[in-house]
Amino acid sequence: MPEFDVEGLRLTRDGDLEESTGERNSYNHIFILSLYILPIFGGLSGKLESRDFFLITRSRWFAEKMIAESPFSSLDHATSFARQLWFKESRIQSWLDAFSGQSHLYRAIAHAPGPMMREMLHWDRKYRAKFGFEFVTSTETWFSQKILDEAKARYENTLVVELDIAAQEEFKLIEHGLERLWERLTFSQIQEASEAAGEVVPDSEEKEDVVPSGGSEEADFAAQNVSMLSYDLNKTPEENDYPYSGMSPEEKNAWHLAMWATRYLNP
Known part of the structure; x- marks a missing residue:
């Protein structure tokens, strides 16, 4: 040595x-x-x-x-x-x-x-x-x-x-x-929250499955725009009502984080 x-x-x-x-x-x-x-x-x-x-x-x-x-x-x-x-x-x-x-x-x-x-x-x-x-x-x-x-x-x-x-x-x-x-670590937490939010399917989204085959892409795009326009990222989850009916506080936070990730991480 x-x-x-x-x-x-x-x-x-x-x-x-x-x-x-x-x-x-x-x-x-x-x-x-x-x-x-x-x-x-x-x-x-x-x-x-x-x-x-x-x-x-x-x-x-x-x-x-x-x-x-x-x-x-x-x-x-x-x-x-x-x-x-x-x-x-x-x-x-x-x-x-x-x-x-x-x-x-x-x-x-x-x-x-x-x-x-x-x-x-x-x-x-x-x-x-x-x-x-x-x-x-x-x-x-x-x-x-x-x-x-x-x-x-x-x-x-x-x-x-x-x-x-x-x-x-x-x-x-x-x-x-x-x-x-x-x-x-932060990215891993966002991924986990997004996956958790994907397990929650609001009633309004379940009805979007029944659409004509020729207009499926247009319907998906329109539904995404409605979701984003209906959610104010400047407010807390509690200040936004849609689409929170029936969600627990943890599910609300997960959905909020998933929407943020959709807008800012996947432009």
Whole structure:
């Protein structure tokens, strides 16, 4: 296990710093695929799991603390708690664990022109050899020249300074990850509400099935327009009567959300 003792601060990390290019490519491909596959086989159905936060930042300690605090009342609540957790309570090892899931300088090589690729690979190895962790930046990987310049400038930092900068950059990525997680959770809730609303069939809609075959599309379109025109989205569900006869409060809210989704999510 390599050890780094710079200015009295000792950092350790598992594995060899100089792993092969093939091993790094394999790791990157598996990690990127997991971002797309895991939400499909489990995803977010309104209940958060530890792996949802682990995919945001590769620190098990951070993920477990976040899931222990959940559910969060809002995105701001989640972000505020994460900020306190990350900067005030996280151990350095937790930061290093999170950094290990990043390889921004290495990934930026794929977007670099030919002559720059070798130079970026050189600085990727040089940076890790000095600091003992991956280069972390919130700059998009396709800005290869900007990332290379940033790595060169930050290489001159002391370990203490660079550790702080890397933590700041990692938290920017955490914030972005929380935003995407919250969007998926919100979308999942809208889908569930829409499906629940689809199970409720008002009497007025049941009668629309009996129409001449040639005019079915026109009748469906007209019925949808009548429903939307009869519902005021500026009012609460209780202030709107149609088509609420016989619905429970939960069914009313589900129908309201489904109508909103129909208008704004599927124009």
